[in-house]
Amino acid sequence: MKGISSIAAQHKVLSYATRNLLIEPDQLDQDIYLLNFENGTVDLRTVQIREHDQADNITKLAEYDYDKDASCPRWGQFLLEIMDNSEEMTDFLQLVSGYGATGSVREQALFMCYGAGSNGKSTFCETLLELISDYSESVTHDFFALNKTDTHMTAVADMVGKRFVIGSEFTGNRMNEPMIKRLTGGDTIKARRMRQDYFQLQANPFIFYPGQRQAKHCWH
Secondary structure (H helix, E strand, O other): OHHHOOHHHHHHHHHHHHHHHOOOHHHOOOOOOEEEEOOEEEEOOOOEEEOOOHHHOOOOOEOOOOOOOOOOHHHHHHHHHHOOOOHHHHHHHHHHHHHHHOOOOOOOOEEEEEOOOOOOHHHHHHHHHHHHHHHEEEOOOOOOEOOOOOOOHHHHHOOOOOOEEEOOOOOOOOEOHHHHHHHHOOOEEEEEOOOOOEEEEEOOOEEEEEEOOOOOOOOO
């Protein structure tokens, strides 16, 4: 250790590590159909699990083991309960849940669930947030609101690698159409973290908004 006891030697070590170990942000979490679990990585295209592979450059984790044979009858019962026993709507919610686990924005859609309180909206969303753990994010009610100023770029930076994003109920503001189009369309967006430089990110979140009433929008 004496060889790196000096400040100059330490700087040389750090410089070498930076040149040889640096991974650019756009190299991380690039395969939108890989979902990481404690016991391996699942390819959602085949629903097959394999061992973790460092070459995948995955930074997220659903914090439990994947079991392809697992069943959850209570979840199915819950969906029927909140959808008034409509199997068609229950199947749709199952489809939406699976779509939210991918990083795909193919549908270019924002999903909204509205109605009176205590009807299962929050339970549905909170369950999905818990299920995919690191891949999920909750945002404040004004994140997608049409304000006099743009959404703060540090909040946008939190969307890096997120697949399921749940918003809070609107408080009378109209929805920010440009922001929603960029996020749901998979566009490249400029963002930055606090006291850091700007960077480009390609956000691809599935956005779900629960609320007791429909949010106003600015589409024409």
